[in-house]
Amino acid sequence: MTFTETKLKGCFILQPRVFSDDRGYFFESFNEKTFSKGVGKSVKFVQDNQSFSTYGIVRGIHYQVGHNAQAKLVRVLSGRVLDVAVDLRENSTTFGQHIAVELSAENKKQLFIPRGFGHGFSVLSETAEFFYKCDNFYNKESEGGIVYNDENLQIDWKIESSKIKVSEKDLVLPTLKSARL
Structure with missing residues (x-):
């Protein structure tokens, strides 16, 4: 698995090694040792979530504050989404900046979003499981x-505004300027 840090410090794009043959494919989507080495710290995941959405849906931008802040490792099981992370760390040099990465069942990319970030996504395919x-x-x-x-x-969000x-x-939800961070 390769780990590429984005312009937002601590936020990584993960690309697994996929082994394909005439039967299909196999890849390791998560390995605690590999992950900790790749992002430079240990992260203990305690909750998994899954959603299903149709084309044009925009979910977010959501976050948790204080002791309940959450880091997330996200991926798409079917379909295609534009995944967005917004840096909400007030002391960060990239505060208020965002990245957008296309995640799909085909490219199998994942995005690690550390605590202190907002997160959202838009569905670019007919349906998507996230x-x-x-x-x-x-x-x-x-x-x-x-x-x-x-x-x-x-x-x-890569969707016509009339179709969002x-x-x-x-x-x-409030704007960034009036949000409770």
Whole structure:
């Protein structure tokens, strides 16, 4: 597995070694030793989540604050998404900046998003199954979010604005400037 650090310190794109033949393929999606060496620290994942969405859905931008902050290792089981991580670490030189990476069942890439980041994704295929590991348990009182179309973030979700579908909850999220970090 190769680990490529993005412009956002601590945020990595993971590309597994895939072994294919006429029967199909095999790859190791997670190995604690390899992962810890690749990201330069040990991360203990305690919760797995999975979602199913249809084309045009935008989920996010979500995060957890304080002691309940979560690091995530995300990947796509079927379909294709644009995965977005936003640096919310106020002392970071890349605070307020984001990266966007296409994750798909075909490319098998994963994204490691450390604590202190917001996360969201848009579905680029007809449907997509999204899977993520978290290093902390979800806590409703600690959840926060930033509206997906924040003018200062300028995220291109790769979907026509008229075709974007967002939950009512996500539509009323604050901008980065007024978010509780």
